[in-house]
Amino acid sequence: MRKIVVAIDGYSACGKSSTAKQVASALGYKYIDSGAMYRATTLYFLEHYINLDNPKDVAKALANLHIDFHYNERNGKNETYLNGLNVEEEIRTMRVSEKVSEVSTIKEVRHAMVAQQQKMGKSKGVVMDGRDIGTVVFPQADLKVFMTADMDVRAGRRQEELLAAGTLVDLDEIKQNLAHRDHLDSTRKESPLIKADDAIEIDTSFLSFEDQVAQVVGLAKKIINK
Ligand code: DC
Numbered sequence: 001m002r003k004i005v006v007a008i009d010g011y012s013a014c015g016k017s018s019t020a021k022q023v024a025s026a027l028g029y030k031y032i033d034s035g036a037m038y039r040a041t042t043l044y045f046l047e048h049y050i051n052l053d054n055p056k057d058v059a060k061a062l063a064n065l066h067i068d069f070h071y072n073e074r075n076g077k078n079e080t081y082l083n084g085l086n087v088e089e090e091i092r093t094m095r096v097s098e099k100v101s102e103v104s105t106i107k108e109v110r111h112a113m114v115a116q117q118q119k120m121g122k123s124k125g126v127v128m129d130g131r132d133i134g135t136v137v138f139p140q141a142d143l144k145v146f147m148t149a150d151m152d153v154r155a156g157r158r159q160e161e162l163l164a165a166g167t168l169v170d171l172d173e174i175k176q177n178l179a180h181r182d183h184l185d186s187t188r189k190e191s192p193l194i195k196a197d198d199a200i201e202i203d204t205s206f207l208s209f210e211d212q213v214a215q216v217v218g219l220a221k222k223i224i225n226k
Helices: 016-027 034-047 055-064 094-103 107-120 133-137 151-164 171-187 209-224
Strands: 005-010 030-033 067-072 077-082 126-130 143-148 200-203
Touching: 005 016, 005 133, 005 209, 016 030, 016 126, 016 209, 030 034, 030 077, 030 107, 034 055, 034 067, 034 077, 034 094, 034 107, 034 126, 055 107, 094 171, 107 126, 107 133, 126 133, 133 143, 143 209, 151 171, 200 209
Parallel strands: 005 126, 005 143, 030 126, 143 200
Antiparallel strands: 067 077
């Protein structure tokens, strides 16, 4: 059967990752969380006190960091590893969330991540979510989805995620973080978050998770069976 690339882009906390993961599982495809790669890079930069304004420091850090994903059979999750260490939990903390959009504006960081993402999707059969997947990473993707959702809904969802990981964060703090990241992500010079002309927009504010997944799987199957 024909294998395709599904690109899912959109603002933070619109349900991209959980939808993409489920869509990949329904299609028997690989799921790649490109945001996790920017988060792991940010964690490395924080831990090594990298000066973001010093291109030499940034280049050295990029040469020394290695990111990959390993499937955890115990929880069924594809988890993020940084230089051989499982950082899946650490990269979701507010400490990383507060810095990640700034790190993602750096041209050299984007080039390194995009090159690795393109390699990961080379053999197709992949669902990747992020901000520039349909525009920069896979401009030829067979299916492009652009997800949006109301800010209150997004903040509530992110709060639940953080709570499930054991931290209660004030809703206003989350909203501020999301708004700040939206702004940085969509106004940065290097591959800003924009909807690709040929992307299909899905507003998830009032959709159940199951409906969200069903819509994307339906669109993908139409293309696969064409
Ligand atoms: O999807 P996420 O919230 O985990 O992504 C974290 C940050 O990474 C996000 O604020 C912007 C950046 N990012 C990016 O610039 N490009 C991508 N393809 C994915 C994420």
